[in-house]
Amino acid sequence: MTLLATLALLAALAPSAAGTPIQAGKPAHRDRFGIKLLDAPVSRRKDPRARVGIVDHLKPGTVITRRIQVNNVSPKTHAIDVYPAAATIQHHALVPAPDRTPNELTSWVSTEHNRVQVPPWGQANVRVMIRVPRLASRGERYAIVWAQESAPPTAHRNLGMVNRVGIPIYLDIGPGGEPPSDMSIQSLTPERARNGRPQVIAQVRNTGERALTISGKLWLSDGPGGLRAGPYPATLGVTLAPGDVAPVTVVLDPRLPNGPWKARMVLQSGLVVKTATAKITFPVTGIGVSVALASAPRYGVPIGIALVLAVAGGLFLVWRRRHRWVTTIRAR
Amino acid sequence: MQRIALLAGGTLALSLMSAQQADAATDAGTSVTFQVNTGALAITAPATFSLGAGASGTTLTARFPVDGPVQVNDPRGLTPAPWTATVTSTVFTGTGGTPPTIPASAASYSPGAATLTEGDGTFTPGAGGALDTTTPVTAFTHTGGTGSNLAEWRPTLTVRIPGNAVADTYTGTMTHSVTTP
Numbered sequence: 001m002t003l004l005a006t007l008a009l010l011a012a013l014a015p016s017a018a019g020t021p022i023q024a025g026k027p028a029h030r031d032r033f034g035i036k037l038l039d040a041p042v043s044r045r046k047d048p049r050a051r052v053g054i055v056d057h058l059k060p061g062t063v064i065t066r067r068i069q070v071n072n073v074s075p076k077t078h079a080i081d082v083y084p085a086a087a088t089i090q091h092h093a094l095v096p097a098p099d100r101t102p103n104e105l106t107s108w109v110s111t112e113h114n115r116v117q118v119p120p121w122g123q124a125n126v127r128v129m130i131r132v133p134r135l136a137s138r139g140e141r142y143a144i145v146w147a148q149e150s151a152p153p154t155a156h157r158n159l160g161m162v163n164r165v166g167i168p169i170y171l172d173i174g175p176g177g178e179p180p181s182d183m184s185i186q187s188l189t190p191e192r193a194r195n196g197r198p199q200v201i202a203q204v205r206n207t208g209e210r211a212l213t214i215s216g217k218l219w220l221s222d223g224p225g226g227l228r229a230g231p232y233p234a235t236l237g238v239t240l241a242p243g244d245v246a247p248v249t250v251v252l253d254p255r256l257p258n259g260p261w262k263a264r265m266v267l268q269s270g271l272v273v274k275t276a277t278a279k280i281t282f283p284v285t286g287i288g289v290s291v292a293l294a295s296a297p298r299y300g301v302p303i304g305i306a307l308v309l310a311v312a313g314g315l316f317l318v319w320r321r322r323h324r325w326v327t328t329i330r331a332r
Numbered sequence: 333m334q335r336i337a338l339l340a341g342g343t344l345a346l347s348l349m350s351a352q353q354a355d356a357a358t359d360a361g362t363s364v365t366f367q368v369n370t371g372a373l374a375i376t377a378p379a380t381f382s383l384g385a386g387a388s389g390t391t392l393t394a395r396f397p398v399d400g401p402v403q404v405n406d407p408r409g410l411t412p413a414p415w416t417a418t419v420t421s422t423v424f425t426g427t428g429g430t431p432p433t434i435p436a437s438a439a440s441y442s443p444g445a446a447t448l449t450e451g452d453g454t455f456t457p458g459a460g461g462a463l464d465t466t467t468p469v470t471a472f473t474h475t476g477g478t479g480s481n482l483a484e485w486r487p488t489l490t491v492r493i494p495g496n497a498v499a500d501t502y503t504g505t506m507t508h509s510v511t512t513p
Contacts, residue, residue, distance in 0.1 A: 027448055027484070030403045034374030039365035051368045052408065052512045064363060071372045073405075078377060087511075096509050098420045098466050144511055151378040153503035159489070160505035161378035163402075168512055213513050215412045215476065233476035235454045237414045239513045 031074035033118065035147040035165045038067040038125065049213060049270040053168040054128070054145070057178035057210075061134040068167060069125050070147045072118035080116050080147050082126050084109040087142040087168065089211055092238040092246040094168055096144050105141035105171060108132055132173055140172040140210055140242070172210055179209035181269070185276035186245070188263055190288035198256055198282040202248045202265050204274075206240040212269035213239050218250040222262040229256055234267075258282040371407030371480065373415060375510050376400075381489070389495040396486040401447055403484040404472065404510050411478040413453060417510045418468035419487075426500030434502055437462040440490040441506075443471050448484040453477020457485065463506070471508060 037052060044050035054066050070080050086103035087096050097103070112127040128145055144166035153160035172179065186203040193199050206212050216234040223229065229252070238246045248267060259281035266275045278291035379400050386392045396402065404417055419441050424434040442460040449455045454477070458470030472483055489506075 027450065027482075028399070030401070030405070030484075031377040032374040032403065032405055033377060034372030034405070034407075036370055036372035036408070037368050040368050042364045042366050045366060048410065051370055052373075052410065066365070069372065071374070073374060074377060093416065094511065094513050095468060096418065096511060098468070098507065146509075149378055150505075151380045153380055153505060155501065157380035157382045158501060158503045159381040159383050160503065161380055162505055162507040163375045163378040164507065164509050165373050165375050166509065166511040213414075215414065233412065233454070235475055236456075236473070237412065237475050237513055 031076070033073065033078055033080055033147060033149060033165070034071050035145075035167055036069050036071070037167050038069050039065075047270040049170075053170055054130070055170045055270070057172040057174065058130075058132050059175055060132055060136040060173060063129065063131045065127050065129050067125050067127050068145060068147075069123050070116055070118055071123040072120060075120050077120060078118050078149055080118055080124070080149055082111045082113060082116060082145065082147055084111070084128075084143050084145050084169070087144045089142060089239055089241040089244075092240060092244065094142065094144075094213075094239045096166065103141070103143060105143040105169065108136075109143060109145070109169070111145070130169075130171065132171075136173045138174040140170065142211070143169045143171075145169065170211055181210045181212060181272050182206075182208035183212055183214065183240070183267065183269065183272060183274050185265060185267060185274055185293055187290050187292045188265060188276060188278045188280060189290040190259075190263075190280040190282045192283050192285050192288070193251070195254075197254045198252045198258075200250045200252070200263060200265065200280065202234075202250070202267060202276065203245060204238070204240065204248055204267060205245045206242050208272070209242050211239060211241050212272065213237060214246075214248060214267050214269045216248050216250065216265060216267040218252070218266075219264045220252075220256070220261045221264070223259060224257045227257070229253065256282070258284070371409060373408060373510065373512065374405040375417075375508060376403045378508075381506075383489065383491055386491075386493050388493050388497040388499070390493055392491045392493065393488060395444075395488040398486070401484045401486045402471070402508055403448075403482060404474070405482045406451075406474065407480045409479050412475065413451075413477045413479065413481055414473070414475045414513050415510055416473045416513055417458075417471040417508060419463060419471045419506060419508055420465060420468050421463035421506045422465060422504045424502040424504040426498065426502050428500075432498040432500055432502075434491075434494060434497055436465050436504070438492050438494060439463045439504075439506075440492075441469055441471065442488045442490065443485045444488060446472070446483045446485050449482065451477055451479060451481025453481055455481075455483050460487075468509065 040050045084106040086101045116124040118124045146164045146166045148164035151161045184205045184207045189201045191199045215237045217231040219230040221228040264277045384392045421436040426432040443457040456473045
């Protein structure tokens with residue numbers, strides 16, 4: 001009985017099957033500060049992008065206020081600067097401009113405080129106001145609201161540091177309702193990377209009128225021997241301005257056989273979700289056979305025909321009217 | 333008469349101002365908000381860094397200390413939970429009335445592999461490279477993932493002091509920016 005009890009005790013003390021030691025090495029605490037958005041419009045409650053960025057469509061002349069919160073995860077008070085600065089979409093990413101570079105949108109943005117003293121382990125709320133001028137032109141603008149702390153250089157430590165965290169603003173201006181957001185998956189291309197890993201590249205086009213922040217997942221099914229695999233996440237999200245085209249890459253497990261597979265790619269930006277399915281086979285090396293998906297817009301040809309008919313019809317009516325009028329005068 | 337005119341003018345001006353404010357409509361669809369309950373995307377508090385000293389034409393290399401890495405802490409609990417950290421630098425400026433300068437591109441940033449990560453998703457060190465005053469260099473990115481995550485890295489800075497650099501104490505400032513895409 002004693003032997004059994006001892007064994008049981010030893011078993012209980014031994015590390016779990018997962019191998020985590022009892023004294024799991026907790027990472028050292030790092031003094032840090034953060035930013036988060038406190039308010040999002042109820043109309044965008046289901047849009048995940050609206051929880052981490054100020055995403056909105058406003059009519060010219062509108063004023064909105066959103067609160068952000070700066071928090072201090074450290075035992076000392078920190079002075080944090082809060083300000084808006086320009087951002088652009090380049091190379092399929094939201095690129096911050098340096099320092100306090102202004103743009104049209106930042107000239108509409110003001111913060112309740114320029115600098116907040118955040119107490120130890122505490123927070124400070126700051127109101128961000130966006131005043132859209134009455135004559136603002138239509139279109140989407142981008143900026144970032146930053147929470148920043150600076151450590152200026154000294155004689156002995158000659159590289160100063162500025163660290164900042166930001167909340168993006170994707171603001172669309174225009175009369176009437178929100179312009180559509182949409183994307184189109186143009187093709188799926190199976191590839192073999194240099195390190196031997198199979199990849200699927202989805203070529204995506206932003207076919208809507210607002211920027212998209214795209215993430216995605218890929219499922220494989222109907223593979224050799226009835227295998228299925230996934231979901232595999234897209235390794236790099238892309239931010240696409242309207243009209244942009246970019247590749248979204250999914251890297252898969254190197255143990256997967258070449259195929260053929262039925263691949264199902266689901267791409268998402270906020271509430272916009274697009275699915276594409278294709279039969280693919282991974283090549284032994286390099287780029288495999290691409291599968292084209294979206295062709296010309298489905299409504300393109302019938303709309304084209306309708307337009308031609310409408311124009312022809314209009315011209316005919318005009319011709320008839322002129323002919324009749326001339327005839328009437330002659331009759332007199 | 334004059335006083336009345338002034339008063340009338342003043343009143344008119346005031347009413348115009350308030351009328352303007354009243355006209356600035358709040359879009360009904362966007363003014364009703366709810367409180368968001370995600371965590372705060374955070375970065376470590378900045379600490380000054382010593383690049384060291386060297387003669388013109390030499391190369392200085394210095395790495396962020398073990399107890400002073402850059403850490404991006406993402407407690408937002410999102411799926412996916414993307415964030416991108418980028419770096420820019422100022423020009424390095426010497427002392428005096430017309431100080432000599434060393435361009436930002438003399439400094440090169442190499443994030444190295446993450447020294448610590450928590451959470452899932454893909455953590456990718458940036459390609460790094462020569463720093464610039466306007467074009468950001470990618471330091472680190474996190475994509476995909478489900479939930480909270482963090483990444484720590486200790487970047488290495490390499491400064492190639494130009495051969496024609498004047499002897500002086502140069503200072504500069506490096507900026508790490510972290511944002512959601």
